[in-house]
Amino acid sequence: MENITEMLKGVLEGCVLEIISRGETYGYEITQQLRKLGFTDVVEGTVYTITMRLEKKNLVNIEKKPSTMGPPRKFYTLNEAGQEQLKIFWEKWEFISSKMNELKKMKPKGEAI
Amino acid sequence: MENITEMLKGVLEGCVLEIISRGETYGYEITQQLRKLGFTDVVEGTVYTITMRLEKKNLVNIEKKPSTMGPPRKFYTLNEAGQEQLKIFWEKWEFISSKMNELKKMKPKGEAI
DNA sequence: CTTGTTACATCATTAGTCTATGTAAACCTT
DNA sequence: AAGGTTTACATAGACTAATGATGTAACAAG
Numbered sequence: 001m002e003n004i005t006e007m008l009k010g011v012l013e014g015c016v017l018e019i020i021s022r023g024e025t026y027g028y029e030i031t032q033q034l035r036k037l038g039f040t041d042v043v044e045g046t047v048y049t050i051t052m053r054l055e056k057k058n059l060v061n062i063e064k065k066p067s068t069m070g071p072p073r074k075f076y077t078l079n080e081a082g083q084e085q086l087k088i089f090w091e092k093w094e095f096i097s098s099k100m101n102e103l104k105k106m107k108p109k110g111e112a113i
Numbered sequence: 114m115e116n117i118t119e120m121l122k123g124v125l126e127g128c129v130l131e132i133i134s135r136g137e138t139y140g141y142e143i144t145q146q147l148r149k150l151g152f153t154d155v156v157e158g159t160v161y162t163i164t165m166r167l168e169k170k171n172l173v174n175i176e177k178k179p180s181t182m183g184p185p186r187k188f189y190t191l192n193e194a195g196q197e198q199l200k201i202f203w204e205k206w207e208f209i210s211s212k213m214n215e216l217k218k219m220k221p222k223g224e225a226i
Numbered sequence: 227c228t229t230g231t232t233a234c235a236t237c238a239t240t241a242g243t244c245t246a247t248g249t250a251a252a253c254c255t256t
Numbered sequence: 257a258a259g260g261t262t263t264a265c266a267t268a269g270a271c272t273a274a275t276g277a278t279g280t281a282a283c284a285a286g
Contacts, residue, residue, distance in 0.1 A: 001208045006123030006272065009242050011209065018216055028264050038212045046243055048266065053242090070263030071251040090217065095114045096124065097210060099151045103131055104203065119241065122273050141233050159274055161235065166273090183232030184282040228286090235280080241273090248266080255260080 001038070008039065014089035015039075016050050017078065020060065021086055026073040027051050051076060059085050114151070121152065127202035128152075129163045130191065133173065134199055139186040140164050164189060172198050 012034070019025060019033050027047050034042045051074075054060045059082035063075045078086065125147070132138060132146050140160050147155045164187075167173045172195035176188045191199065 001205065004123075004205050004209060005243060007205055007209055009122040009273075010117075010119030011213070012243075015213075015216060022219075026264080031264095037216060038208070041244085043244065044264075045245080045247095045267085048264095049243075052266090067252080067263075069252065071249090071265070073264070092114060092117050092120055093213060095151070096117060096120055097213075100124070100128075100206060100210075103128060103150060106135075118274060122242075125274075139233080144233095154275090156275065157233075158235085158276075158278095161233095162274075165235090180232075180282085182283070184234070184280095186233070229284100230286105231284085232282080233280100234282105236278085238275100238277090240275080243271090245268100245270080247268085250264085250266105252263080253261080256258090 001040075004039075005041075008042075011093070012039075012042065012046065013050050013053065014086070014093065016047065016054070017059070017082060017086040017089060020054075020076050021078050021083065024063070024075045024077045026075050028073070054082070057081075057085075114153075117152075118154075121155075124206070125152075125155070125159065126163050126166065127199070127206065129160065129167070130172070130195060130199040130202060133167075133189050134191050134196065137176070137188045137190045139188050141186070167195070170194075170198075 015034060015037075016030055019030050025033075028044065030051070031042060031044050031047045034047070051060070054076070055062065059079065060076045061079050063077075064072055065075055066072050128147060128150075129143055132143050138146075141157065143164070144155060144157050144160045147160070164173070167189070168175065172192065173189045174192050176190075177185055178188055179185050
């Protein structure tokens with residue numbers, strides 16, 4: 001799917017929270033997961049800015065560990081605030097999602113339902 | 114619902130396209146429709162920038178008509194390009210929507226499906 | 227004639243993603 | 257050991273979209 005960038009705004013961060021909530025993971029792996037999910041154009045830089053934001057907002061715990069396959073990794077896990085934020089994210093998503101479905105199903109002005 | 118601004122990016126324009134597709138309408142009325150739908154914090158300025166964008170992208174036809182209740186209104190209708198754009202919008206929405214549901218239902222790393 | 231509603235318009239700010247690029251660690255091949 | 261590939265984190269600058277604040281103007285009601 002091309003050019004979904006704008007529609008991903010405000011959504012990607014939630015996706016990253018969700019992915020981290022599954023168990024400790026690091027930036028590069030998160031990027032792979034997002035691509036595997038279907039968001040094929042997401043790049044490392046984008047995920048990096050998101051994880052930085054999560055750090056700054058104190059939603060994650062961080063642990064640096066060496067890797068056998070390259071440079072050391074920064075592993076993230078959700079803390080309690082992060083889990084709360086994830087919950088809020090899904091509530092927002094459900095809200096918008098339901099409204100969009102409502103709009104899509106709505107009939108033109110004059111017509112009866 | 115508070116603070117869904119970021120999540121509305123790339124979505125609102127599609128909503129406006131959809132609303133216009135129901136029949137000719139104008140900026141102020143579109144704002145009311147969006148608020149009625151549930152996006153209560155959408156302001157006129159936002160809708161204005163969207164309709165301006167639609168004009169610039171040549172997705173709408175415009176007709177100025179006097180109003181009995183205030184200043185003249187700029188009525189919009191979708192042209193063919195606009196309808197095509199609307200179709201593409203819903204395809205994008207369906208794509209992201211399905212991926213998000215997939216993500217939400219996904220089990221943690223180790224678990225079987 | 228002042229106030230309220232309708233309605234379009236503009237500017238500056240904020241936020242999020244992307245492009246492009248850099249740096250460096252570990253591995254494999256020659 | 258020199259060079260290439262993959263892994264992995266990091267940063268700067270550009271672009272787009274929504275918002276807040278504000279302005280302008282038409283019309284109705286009192």
